[in-house]
Amino acid sequence: MSRPIKFKTILLACLIISVGQLSMGLVFPSLPWIAKDFAVSHEQVQILISIYLLGFGPSQFIYGPVSDALGRKKVLLIGLMIAMMGLLMIIFLSHSFTGMVVGRFLQGLGTGCCAVLARASTRDRFSGAELPVAMSYIAMAASVTPLIAPVIGGFINFHFGWTMVFTSLMGYLCLVWAIIALRFQETIGQTTPLPSPKRVLLQYRELLSSRYFMSFASIGWLNFSLMITTISVMPFIMQNQIGMTSDKYAMWALIPALGMLAGASICNRVRPIIGSKKLLLYTPVLHVAAALWLFFCPLEPLYLMLGQLLMILGNSISLPCVQAMVMQPYKKQAGAAAAMSGGGQMVVSSIVSMMLVNLGLSQAWHLSLIIVVFAAITLSNILRGFATPEALQQTAPTQ
Structure with missing residues (x-):
């Protein structure tokens, strides 16, 4: 029990x-x-x-x-x-x-x-x-x-x-x-001397060279980059092509924002039933659905926001799963793993989102193409991550 x-x-x-x-x-x-x-x-x-x-x-x-x-x-x-x-x-x-x-x-x-x-x-x-x-x-x-x-x-x-x-x-x-x-209450049972800078770098090098860690961490990094890029581009689409004012856009933006809450709730309820792998596989499915919707939908606020809602729903379903998978094998190095996961997300998302925005994304169909590419990368990382020995050992009872 x-x-x-x-x-x-x-x-x-x-x-x-x-x-x-x-x-x-x-x-x-x-x-x-x-x-x-x-x-x-x-x-x-x-x-x-x-x-x-x-x-x-x-x-x-x-x-x-x-x-x-x-x-x-x-x-x-x-x-x-x-x-x-x-x-x-x-x-x-x-x-x-x-x-x-x-x-x-x-x-x-x-x-x-x-x-x-x-x-x-x-x-x-x-x-x-x-x-x-x-x-x-x-x-x-x-x-x-x-x-x-x-x-x-x-x-x-x-x-x-x-x-x-x-x-x-x-x-x-x-x-x-x-x-x-x-x-x-302190969660570390026994303190140790501070690691040397060389030791810290070796810890991060070990994480970055781990196929398991990089597969799951990169899902979070790239999906967060996709979310930041969409949030950056969508206001310009809404304001420049539809003529919407910023205060009205803020109200419409609540629709995709609710996807964050819904995704976390779905992960909490559904993951114990179907397992992390099956749940994560819904992320690229939702992303492809969002891409198709944004590619073909009319240029109207409700339709655009529903497309963004599908994308963010996929992101928020995957985030708790990949964070748990990233942290699972590193009980003695939880701080280093959390730092590389969270800090890497900040660094990668800032670089990737800046590069994507500089490509001149200005249409909803532009976003749909980017979403499809990211969905393919996410699917590849999911399959690669769950094929590693660490994942097979941890998920055997639930998959």
Whole structure:
């Protein structure tokens, strides 16, 4: 008989992973007002987002191996303290745009620990059939937070001004820090000396040379790249070809956003019944369906959003599965595996999405061709990943 899953543990992991999402999403609605107060252009104020990601993404490669040695709790508390230092700099230097940029970098540098350690600590506590279930809830939290963050941030900015947005973030981080200090139970049984830089590089080299790891990690990396590319291109299609205003597009965009929630929920309910492999195979099927829909559908908002919904549904079904598969064999190196998975996703998605956007994608049928290519790559990675000895050993009881 399977033991009941520890939902308090999952809830704490969801709280941790929400920090990075809120730290970015709450700020989006305030950017025009910040640009106006500092008399900078819209392009210049975007540095507050890019500099945050510059700290958030690469720092994950450090937090993972360090937490494998020192423990998750200590590294989490230190990382959040760095983020709070950045927020304090923003709050007290709110008259200096340069001070805000430096503060945002520190904030991203600190919150990078949350994305890695939420998943690594989950891997420490769960294994087998429980791990994909736990990961699905974390993926759901990571999907819900970007939906509500701009709404909350816009409300705070409208009623209290943009400085209160950062003050509110400071309060939230203090609350999370206190909860971790009081409620988070260390998941590493025994600490070890910090690994040398050479040892860290060897760990990442080992992961990158693993056919198993790269097969499943690349599914997440490329599907996330596809989602970022579609989200970047679709507003231009809707606004330039249909004449839709940005506020109306924001309302229509809720339709595909719901696909994130639906996909995580489907993964949670269906995966235990049919297994990870069969469920993952629905991802390229949904992507091909989305591609065909976007290629032939009328150029109208509802049809375009339904096509995007199918694509994001496929992505969100696959994400919890591949995250669980990536983490499954690396219990003693969960931090390094989570760092390479999450940090690699940030790096690969930024490069791939930038390359695709620079190709001049401007039509719905352009997107459909890209989606078909990605579906073929995803199918190849699924078949290759499940053919490895590691996957055959782990999935034998459920496939």
